[in-house]
Amino acid sequence: MPMLNRSPATEEEAISVQLSLRQQCENRSPIDAGSIHIVAGADAAYAREQVFGALVCISFPERKILDQAVGQASITFPYIPGLFAFRELPVLETTFQNLRTIPDLLIAEGHGYAHPRRFGLASHLGTVLGVPTIGVAKKPLTCEVRVPGPDRGSVSEIIDENEVIGMAVRSKPGTRPVYVSRGFGTRLDLAVEIVLGLSGDHRMPEPLVLADRLARKARSDWKAGR
DNA sequence: GCGACAG
């Protein structure tokens, strides 16, 4: 089954795609925490014109690795803040096809609703795959955030245009907070709950740490064999 | 116009 999706040719086209898919995203009713048993993390690593994707599924809340997959693609879109999804989406879709397990929830590295148009990578990926998602980013995108308290579990709201669009979460003491938002089929409170349930050993939730390592390994394996 | 700007 060939993948006929092309990357947008212009920024304007990319933005209109976001505005269109956003409607579809908002249609999906949110899942609840009780239905989450398998959580996946998604990440990518770059080498020149190649990008390597990785997905790792773990059990929740036990954190046992259940399945994982990698994928490779050529880069087809530049990095533009606000349009980041168009850079990583193709390889993550390919990687998802290589996965044997359908996760109950997918964690993307980047923002979901906490986005200028409320449709970041996490929202976009979830909408395209039909899998509930949340976004976890290392930095806020557009708006500044109050700093949460020093204790693990402390949170502060990310507010834009008088709306709470995400949460800064102290996932590990002594490190900078992570920026959490809902994606496709999820709510912010659940997103925060999951992040706190899967972090602590590291600042980022475990599935993202594992996916990051796997993507880097896929890249080094590729470099070694050429 | 200038600076900011997920990864």
Added chain:
DNA sequence: ATCTTGTCGC
């Protein structure tokens, strides 16, 4: 994200 050794600090 990536290019990259040593180094300051807990």
